[in-house]
Amino acid sequence: DGGITQSPKYLFRKEGQNVTLSCEQNLNHDAMYWYRQDPGQGLRLIYYSQIVNDFQKGDIAEGYSVSREKKESFPLTVTSAQKNPTAFYLCASTRFPAGGDTEAFFGQGTRLTVV
Amino acid sequence: AQTVTQSQPEMSVQEAETVTLSCTYDTSESDYYLFWYKQPPSRQMILVIRQEAYKQQNATENRFSVNFQKAAKSFSLKISDSQLGDAAMYFCAYRRFSRGGSNYKLTFGKGTLLTVNP
Numbered sequence: 015d016g017g018i019t020q021s022p023k024y025l026f027r028k029e030g031q032n033v034t035l036s037c038e039q040n041l042n043h044d045a046m047y048w049y050r051q052d053p054g055q056g057l058r059l060i061y062y063s064q065i066v067n068d069f070q071k072g073d074i075a076e077g078y079s080v081s082r083e084k085k086e087s088f089p090l091t092v093t094s095a096q097k098n099p100t101a102f103y104l105c106a107s108t109r110f111p112a113g114g115d116t117e118a119f120f121g122q123g124t125r126l127t128v129v
Numbered sequence: 130a131q132t133v134t135q136s137q138p139e140m141s142v143q144e145a146e147t148v149t150l151s152c153t154y155d156t157s158e159s160d161y162y163l164f165w166y167k168q169p170p171s172r173q174m175i176l177v178i179r180q181e182a183y184k185q186q187n188a189t190e191n192r193f194s195v196n197f198q199k200a201a202k203s204f205s206l207k208i209s210d211s212q213l214g215d216a217a218m219y220f221c222a223y224r225r226f227s228r229g230g231s232n233y234k235l236t237f238g239k240g241t242l243l244t245v246n247p
Contacts, residue, residue: 047234056237059234062234104174116162116181118235120174122173123173
């Protein structure tokens, strides 16, 4: 079955550590996205990538980094520069350019907690 | 920049009754898509319904329907015959119509938490 897989489901980070969240899709989608979800804030865009080897900052990119070396993969690194990283992180993908399928497909999320 | 506003942080409905969730958006574009997503306690985002801005007819998916008012930039979701399984966070989202090199990101509202009372 096609879909998006995020791992791990739960992640604990010590202060000052970098951590990487994994996102893999087998939908053959070109565009991939990382969103952060906090209570009462909805989903806020961190980074997105429309094609391999290209990505753009979203609305809250500070303290995060990404790479897009393969079409299927879009890992997110939460660096020590991110002051408040505890949140729920969602990865999504869409077709590019959008044809009949315009909606985003989401992974099941990663809950990151700083300890 | 596009913005999406959901003015109801929480709503409740009795089982089998009808509820309407509100959404307004701001855009200078004429071609775009609008979506309602559902996020149950599992936190998996599920597409509920989609509306293309160029279509005048309101989208319908079983018990879910929208009232799309393009001039007013309003996109409300109506849930009929509410069921316990409808309890979730509901997000309204906007996506610009794609033309070569366009920005395809989804912009979300802050969500409405729907409670269904038995």
